[in-house]
Amino acid sequence: MTTNVPAPPKAPLPSWREKVIEGLIWLSGVSAVVIMGLIFFFLLREGLPTLGEVAWADLFSRRWYPIEDLYGILPLLAGSFLVTVGAVLIAVPLGLVTAVYLGEIAPTWQRELLKPIIEVLAGIPSIVLGFLGWVSLAPLIQSLGAPTGLTAFSGSLILAYMSLPTIISITEDALYVVPKEYRDGALALGATKWQTIWRVVLPAARSGIVIAIMLGIGRAIGETMAVMLVTGNAANLPALNAGIFFQPARTLTATIAAEMGEVAQGSTHYHVLFMLGIVLFLITFAINSLASWLVGSGSRRRARQ
Amino acid sequence: MRDKLLVNDFSFFYGSFQALDKLNLPVKENQITALIGPSGCGKSTFLRSINRMNDTIAGTRVAGEMLLDNHDIYAPDVDVVDLRQRVGMVFQKPNPFPQSIYDNVAFGPRVLGMTKTRNLDELVEESLREVMLWDEVKDNLYGAAQQLNPGQQQRLCIARTIAVRPEVILMDEPCSALDPVATLNVEDLMRQLANEYTIVIVTHNMQQAARASDWTGFFWLGKLVEFGETSELFTNPKEKLTELYITGRQG
Numbered sequence: 001m002t003t004n005v006p007a008p009p010k011a012p013l014p015s016w017r018e019k020v021i022e023g024l025i026w027l028s029g030v031s032a033v034v035i036m037g038l039i040f041f042f043l044l045r046e047g048l049p050t051l052g053e054v055a056w057a058d059l060f061s062r063r064w065y066p067i068e069d070l071y072g073i074l075p076l077l078a079g080s081f082l083v084t085v086g087a088v089l090i091a092v093p094l095g096l097v098t099a100v101y102l103g104e105i106a107p108t109w110q111r112e113l114l115k116p117i118i119e120v121l122a123g124i125p126s127i128v129l130g131f132l133g134w135v136s137l138a139p140l141i142q143s144l145g146a147p148t149g150l151t152a153f154s155g156s157l158i159l160a161y162m163s164l165p166t167i168i169s170i171t172e173d174a175l176y177v178v179p180k181e182y183r184d185g186a187l188a189l190g191a192t193k194w195q196t197i198w199r200v201v202l203p204a205a206r207s208g209i210v211i212a213i214m215l216g217i218g219r220a221i222g223e224t225m226a227v228m229l230v231t232g233n234a235a236n237l238p239a240l241n242a243g244i245f246f247q248p249a250r251t252l253t254a255t256i257a258a259e260m261g262e263v264a265q266g267s268t269h270y271h272v273l274f275m276l277g278i279v280l281f282l283i284t285f286a287i288n289s290l291a292s293w294l295v296g297s298g299s300r301r302r303a304r305q
Numbered sequence: 306m307r308d309k310l311l312v313n314d315f316s317f318f319y320g321s322f323q324a325l326d327k328l329n330l331p332v333k334e335n336q337i338t339a340l341i342g343p344s345g346c347g348k349s350t351f352l353r354s355i356n357r358m359n360d361t362i363a364g365t366r367v368a369g370e371m372l373l374d375n376h377d378i379y380a381p382d383v384d385v386v387d388l389r390q391r392v393g394m395v396f397q398k399p400n401p402f403p404q405s406i407y408d409n410v411a412f413g414p415r416v417l418g419m420t421k422t423r424n425l426d427e428l429v430e431e432s433l434r435e436v437m438l439w440d441e442v443k444d445n446l447y448g449a450a451q452q453l454n455p456g457q458q459q460r461l462c463i464a465r466t467i468a469v470r471p472e473v474i475l476m477d478e479p480c481s482a483l484d485p486v487a488t489l490n491v492e493d494l495m496r497q498l499a500n501e502y503t504i505v506i507v508t509h510n511m512q513q514a515a516r517a518s519d520w521t522g523f524f525w526l527g528k529l530v531e532f533g534e535t536s537e538l539f540t541n542p543k544e545k546l547t548e549l550y551i552t553g554r555q556g
Contacts, residue, residue: 181400189413189469190390204403
């Protein structure tokens, strides 16, 4: 008896339901880009008039004193730079070492205890940290000899604390995905545990670690409330001496937050504050691009070989 | 023919589970010893006991002795790092580091401090020549090791292992991830290497054991059922279980 084998089914056309879903997904994706574009456009619209109202030389002068029409952003750039660099110098070594400890050395029970604690610490609101810094950390630094406890260093400490969970988490994930085969191979050749971590695991996790550091830096640069409370908010170019970190400073972010409430809309001061926003935007963009390039070049180099 | 390794009543436990039961066998110097048996019978566990790679697993325990040149490698005064320089291992899936070919081969000598007494470039070249990979890679030593094909990668892993000048080389199913041509290359290489090193190979492939080894041990559920010269074991096995296994009627 012959059987009628049915013809193979044609590829089903998307029903209208599928089209709606695809459309919604497309819309979400596009709207993210559109919103970003709109934000940037708004920033440009409010900030670019600065270039007509304040001369370039004045913008890059060394005094920020809006009341007297002095809009030199160098002290603010220096403030952001100092605070961020300080935070990175503290948080990156500490974060990497902690991640290595958690990922490679700690026994399971310690890891299971410490990881959730770190995640919880990441959730403390920044204003709370800033307040704690103002109330406890600053007096402590002052008692150690600084003229005031509200310094760039205090800001760096708080920011380091805030960046740590990010750096630790992402680095630990990067270490986790390094295949066991590499570790086994190294151990079988007679490497000690440390040699294995230092010469095989860390290099293999390099791109993940770079991302962790970049994201940590991004967090530090964009932080506003915590630094406002502890850095002293003195918009002065810090003196280039050994105590450079122990002077009050003011960041770009704190400036925008502190002064935006007091400006007349459309005034020069108003435009300059938006210009600061553009500068922040560009710095963050540059850092992210650098991170992408560093990670990308690593894999391009590997692919080329 | 000297016993390079002598195993006396050796047992191994993963926690409360006994994986190896009072094994007794010799591993002859400069010979190829093959370990065969079905999956899960303890061959790999046994192999990993010889260079104490099982130490990295928590909750493991041994009983009995494993003598390398008449010293028990599980004695408390034994330096595991030193042991692993003397007893190298090649894994089932080639596992070169994500580094250059040169750095892979140089890894062992560097971590063991051999660079103080030997020229690294020479050592790398010698090792690559021994595995017959030198001509294929000499123009690309700083290229990525992971760009090589699996057969070359496995030979690179062997080069990496011999760069530290071991005495024994353990091979855990080294050809199972390779195509037949690469497999033959590695088997020929083993024969060459046996002139200088003692080789222990775990294999699922009985034909490989029959053609490439001098001695064979047959494992079944954690016990060593039979051990003898390869030609004898495959043509005239003493144990019934051995015969059933090699004729494919069991396991």
